[in-house]
Amino acid sequence: MDYTDIPIQECLQGPEAAMLLFALDRVHRQFAWKSGGLDARQLYAKHPPSGVSIAGTLVHLAKVEEMWTASAAGREPGPPARGDRPWESYDAEWTDALDASPQELYELWYGTIARCRAEWAGLVADGGLDVACTDDPGWVVSRRRRLVDILEENLLHTGQTSIIREAIDGLVGNDPP
Structure with missing residues (x-):
């Protein structure tokens, strides 16, 4: 599966939700x-002083x-x-990914992203971004905050992955061709 095969769906709410989902x-x-098309050696490569690998990042972001x-x-x-x-077994995802093949890692990330993206389209259509969600007792945030949290986490790790990928094979740029 190639992420570019997943269409960007039209959102049923106003421009803010559409822009956040587009981002x-x-x-x-x-x-x-940045993470695609790599073999196991490349996926698990670490570039000191960081211990982060693209393999671990695939699991973490999923x-x-x-x-x-x-x-x-x-x-x-x-x-x-x-x-x-279960997800709980990925608590040390930066190292637990070591037993997964490249195909398994890509299937995990692509599958999770596709499911979650479809769910976000439904959440936006059903109540929008102002709906409250509770993670832990006493900690309440809006769907908007959760969507921004997901976006922020992806941006952070895409930047790290970009640096690692450049060190692996020289790939640079912001957007796929």
């Missing part, structure tokens, strides 16, 4: 480009996307796209 779609496409989308939807997190173990 998230764009950073997903950037991350897919986990964050599912957890925060579930929060916005008022549901428990669903199973990972790679369903042979």
Whole structure:
């Protein structure tokens, strides 16, 4: 599956939601480009002093996307796209990814992103971004905040991945061709 095969859907709410979802779609496409087409050695490469690898980032971003989308939807997190173990087993995703093949890592990320993107389109259509969501007792945020949190996390790690990818094979730029 190629992320570019997933169409950017028209949002049913005003320009703010459409722009936030467009921004998230764009950073997903950037991350897919920066992380895509690598073999296991390249995915697991670390570039000191950081211990971050693209493999760990694929798992981390899938986990964050599912957890925060579930929060916005008022549901428990669903199973990972790679369903042979629960999300909780990814608590050390930066190192736990070491037992996954490139295909498994890409399936996990792409599958999670596709499910969450479709769910966000539904959330925007059903109540919008002002709906409150509760993660922990006493901690209440809006769907808007959750969407911004997801966007921010993706932006941070796409930047890291861009630097790692440039070190691997010289790929540079902001948007896929």
